[in-house]
Amino acid sequence: AQSVTQLGSHVSVSEGALVLLRCNYSSSVPPYLFWYVQYPNQGLQLLLKYTTGATLVKGINGFEAEFKKSETSFHLTKPSAHMSDAAEYFCAVSDELTGGGNKLTFGTGTQLKVEL
Amino acid sequence: NAGVTQTPKFRVLKTGQSMTLLCAQDMNHEYMYWYRQDPGMGLRLIHYSVGEGTTAKGEVPDGYNVSRLKKQNFLLGLESAAPSQTSVYFCASSYPGLNLIRNQPQHFGDGTRLSIL
Numbered sequence: 001a002q003s004v005t006q007l008g009s010h011v012s013v014s015e016g017a018l019v020l021l022r023c024n025y026s027s028s029v030p031p032y033l034f035w036y037v038q039y040p041n042q043g044l045q046l047l048l049k050y051t052t053g054a055t056l057v058k059g060i061n062g063f064e065a066e067f068k069k070s071e072t073s074f075h076l077t078k079p080s081a082h083m084s085d086a087a088e089y090f091c092a093v094s095d096e097l098t099g100g101g102n103k104l105t106f107g108t109g110t111q112l113k114v115e116l
Numbered sequence: 117n118a119g120v121t122q123t124p125k126f127r128v129l130k131t132g133q134s135m136t137l138l139c140a141q142d143m144n145h146e147y148m149y150w151y152r153q154d155p156g157m158g159l160r161l162i163h164y165s166v167g168e169g170t171t172a173k174g175e176v177p178d179g180y181n182v183s184r185l186k187k188q189n190f191l192l193g194l195e196s197a198a199p200s201q202t203s204v205y206f207c208a209s210s211y212p213g214l215n216l217i218r219n220q221p222q223h224f225g226d227g228t229r230l231s232i233l
Contacts, residue, residue: 009156032219034221036224041226041227042226042227043120043206043224043225043226043227044159044206044208044224045224046221046223049219049221051219090158090159094219094220097164097166097172098172099166099170099172100146100147100166100167100212101147101149101164101165101166101210102147102210102220102222103149103161103164103174103175104159104161104222106158106159106160107158108156108157108158109158
């Protein structure tokens with residue numbers, strides 16, 4: 001079974017500083033990976049996805065993630081944090097379900113706090 | 117463009133009561149899913165549907181039933197609510213894609229916060 005591990009349940013950065021949220025995956029097949037963001041009292045919004053090909057994936061709101069097969073990692077970064085980036089971030093790996101559809105297996109999430 | 121809409125947004129139940137959570141999507145997606153979100157556990161798949169009239173069990177299906185009578189709607193039922201079912205419930209939908217199912221993102225609703233006393 002595929003899984004993802006997010007290191008650090010809480011991350012705090014200063015406004016304007018680099019954001020780095022860590023995700024490592026475990027998969028016996030080439031993984032399909034996603035990053036989602038959840039703002040308070042809202043659902044999950046897709047930030048970016050990795051399928052195959054380019055290892056650096058650009059997403060919305062200035063976020064990007066780099067797929068490193070040798071390190072089984074898919075870390076999320078943003079060069080300069082904004083107050084509006086404060087949210088919970090989830091890494092997920094996709095698996096095909098029997099009969100169709102795809103199951104997302106989520107990490108436990110990382111709460112990002114941005115301080116002035 | 118509404119996307120995925122869940123009703124109700126909040127609900128408090130007593131142990132043993134029943135209720136139905138409604139999910140509606142206007143994107144003509146084939147696949148729909150119900151997840152529950154608990155602190156420190158991420159989201160876990162309860163049930164899913166690959167089309168109108170079909171349903172299947174996910175990883176935590178016990179205590180829940182689902183129905184998909186119309187393509188745009190996916191209902192989650194709790195027949196006899198238990199305190200362990202206190203959670204935030206999310207509905208999601210996705211499109212099959214032309215070639216590969218696994219790379220299709222899922223679109224989420226805003227969730228239903230359910231407390232069972």
